[in-house]
Amino acid sequence: MRHLVAIAAIAVPLALLLATGCRQAPGVPPAAAPASPAPQAPRERLTVFAGAASKPALEELARIYGEKHGAVVDITFGGSGSMLTQFSQEHYGDLYVPGSDDFMDKAEAKEAVLKDTRTPLVYLVPTLGVAKGNPKHIKGLADLSRPDVRVVVGEPKSVCLGAIARDALQAEGIWDEVAPRVASYATSCENVLQVLLLGEADVIIGWDVFARQHPDKVESVPLPAKYSRPRNIPAAVIKWSTQPEAARALIEFLAGPEARPVWQKHGYTTGSSTGAAKPGP
Amino acid sequence: MSHALSRHDTRAPGRYLGLAGGVLVAMTVVFLLLAVGPLLGLFLYTPLPHALRGMLMEEAWQALLLTLWTSAIAVALAVVLGLPAAICLARVDFRGRVLVNALIELPIALPPLVLGVALILVWGRQGLLGHFLSDAGHPLSFTPLAVVAAQFVVASPFFVRIAKAAIEQVPVSLEEASITLGRSLPATLALVTLPLAGRGLLGALITCWARAMGEFGATILFAGSFPGRTQTAPTAIFNLMQNDVESAVGLALIMLAFSALAFVVAQMGARRLTTAGGMP
Numbered sequence: 001m002r003h004l005v006a007i008a009a010i011a012v013p014l015a016l017l018l019a020t021g022c023r024q025a026p027g028v029p030p031a032a033a034p035a036s037p038a039p040q041a042p043r044e045r046l047t048v049f050a051g052a053a054s055k056p057a058l059e060e061l062a063r064i065y066g067e068k069h070g071a072v073v074d075i076t077f078g079g080s081g082s083m084l085t086q087f088s089q090e091h092y093g094d095l096y097v098p099g100s101d102d103f104m105d106k107a108e109a110k111e112a113v114l115k116d117t118r119t120p121l122v123y124l125v126p127t128l129g130v131a132k133g134n135p136k137h138i139k140g141l142a143d144l145s146r147p148d149v150r151v152v153v154g155e156p157k158s159v160c161l162g163a164i165a166r167d168a169l170q171a172e173g174i175w176d177e178v179a180p181r182v183a184s185y186a187t188s189c190e191n192v193l194q195v196l197l198l199g200e201a202d203v204i205i206g207w208d209v210f211a212r213q214h215p216d217k218v219e220s221v222p223l224p225a226k227y228s229r230p231r232n233i234p235a236a237v238i239k240w241s242t243q244p245e246a247a248r249a250l251i252e253f254l255a256g257p258e259a260r261p262v263w264q265k266h267g268y269t270t271g272s273s274t275g276a277a278k279p280g281p
Numbered sequence: 282m283s284h285a286l287s288r289h290d291t292r293a294p295g296r297y298l299g300l301a302g303g304v305l306v307a308m309t310v311v312f313l314l315l316a317v318g319p320l321l322g323l324f325l326y327t328p329l330p331h332a333l334r335g336m337l338m339e340e341a342w343q344a345l346l347l348t349l350w351t352s353a354i355a356v357a358l359a360v361v362l363g364l365p366a367a368i369c370l371a372r373v374d375f376r377g378r379v380l381v382n383a384l385i386e387l388p389i390a391l392p393p394l395v396l397g398v399a400l401i402l403v404w405g406r407q408g409l410l411g412h413f414l415s416d417a418g419h420p421l422s423f424t425p426l427a428v429v430a431a432q433f434v435v436a437s438p439f440f441v442r443i444a445k446a447a448i449e450q451v452p453v454s455l456e457e458a459s460i461t462l463g464r465s466l467p468a469t470l471a472l473v474t475l476p477l478a479g480r481g482l483l484g485a486l487i488t489c490w491a492r493a494m495g496e497f498g499a500t501i502l503f504a505g506s507f508p509g510r511t512q513t514a515p516t517a518i519f520n521l522m523q524n525d526v527e528s529a530v531g532l533a534l535i536m537l538a539f540s541a542l543a544f545v546v547a548q549m550g551a552r553r554l555t556t557a558g559g560m561p
Binding site: 052055074076077078188191255 | 384405406407420422423446501502505506508509510520522523525526
């Protein structure tokens with residue numbers, strides 16, 4: 001019996017390892033350029049610090065850009081505030097793609113990015129997020145004060161959605177009521193979504209893309225226009241980048257026509273802030 | 282006979298029988314349900330196809346391989362640097378021994394995030410000592426070596442603590458006998474003390490390695506979470522949790538399998554060490 005457990009514990013991981021063994025060697029720094037006609041220059045490596053709000057599209061776009069230019073785009077995701085602290089403390093990185101302009105403003109105030117490279121990529125609209133079917137019948141911000149409603153918002157100091165939530169609730173005059181009852185403060189924009197997906201909250205203050213990315217699980221309840229001003233996902237070159245030209249080129253790609261269909265596929269709104277280009281299905 | 286103890290084999294430790302044994306077993310079951318039970322939830326949460334998809338993702342294996350080699354180096358360092366410290370604390374009577382002991386245990390009491398902040402401030406690119414490395418063109422933060430550093434700082438105190446306890450269990454009289462019979466101190470250490478402490482040392486090694494493999498807080502702060510570069514299995518699971526819970530669970534299940542493998546191997550090794558004629 002003991003031996004059976006031992007054999008199973010060895011055999012199962014081994015089998016899985018062998019099943020994926022044919023893939024390219026993982027975890028090793030790229031020694032050679034890919035088979036495509038690669039430039040003579042050594043492979044470019046760009047480092048991106050990104051807020052989690054743009055994750056699904058940015059990952060795909062980084063891959064596309066990398067294949068196209070024989071470059072490697074390394075992205076680390078997290079709360080926009082934590083990302084800002086990390087790269088400005090370490091004086092390291094090429095691109096900053098926070099979840100909102102508020103954090104880009106902070107980055108500019110800290111002189112951590114090159115102001116003239118700041119470019120809006122796509123737009124997000126804040127809305128209330130509820131489980132599909134809206135079981136608690138949430139209709140607006142006032143419902144957040146109900147005792148039977150579990151509310152989760154982002155951490156106001158480090159997550160853009162958190163700051164938006166706080167500002168909206170303060171303007172409605174119910175922040176002091178709701179804040180102590182908030183079930184938890186999410187650590188990033190995607191964490192806000194995650195909490196709703198896991199059923200830890202009845203309502204979140206999140207982005208419109210959440211419902212588009214998870215149409216079977218999430219529904220949006222619109223906020224009044226004064227609270228649902230579209231927010232940019234901006235990008236800028238980090239001041240301490242050792243490859244500012246390459247970084248600028250990446251931003252141009254992310255903001256450009258080739259990237260647009262990828263953003264839209266993931267539910268983001270491209271174009272002007274009046275929503276000229278609607279997201280795809 | 283209502284002996285609570287059974288000693289059929291006088292060389293083996295006593296075995297508890299009857300009511301005492303039964304109560305202990307029941308309490309063990311409760312402990313298992315509460316402490317280990319949630320792991321079962323992982324298996325029940327996600328449908329197998331999703332979990333398998335998560336397990337087969339290239340990022341998952343990249344992360345796992347990185348975790349394996351970085352933790353191996355971190356543990357090797359912990360042993361090379363920590364074993365002499367453990368022997369020292371167990372056997373050498375020096376002034377400030379209590380203080381040194383407390384200092385070594387300190388990282389265990391701190392949240393790894395705090396250790397991560399400390400690493401950034403001291404060894405980061407702008408850090409107290411790190412800026413020398415950075416100026417010389419060999420920065421530490423956001424590199425795989427940063428992962429090793431984070432794992433080492435968090436996990437090595439565990440090795441020292443358990444190794445020290447294991448060495449303390451070896452009767453000094455046996456070491457004295459060995460020296461009286463002509464062996465030098467280093468030879469005594471190598472041939473008498475360490476083998477006798479073998480089982481405990483193995484436990485120290487396994488605990489240290491498990492802790493290094495599971496390290497998250499210090500790693501994500503000091504090394505970031507760049508896939509293929511510094512993303513370990515724990516930071517990959519965290520990353521996947523952002524928008525793909527099923528794949529995150531898939532990777533978690535792989536970690537479970539590997540850890541189970543490690544412990545089984547360790548148990549078999551420990552059994553061999555015990556029956557090799559050492560003390561039980």
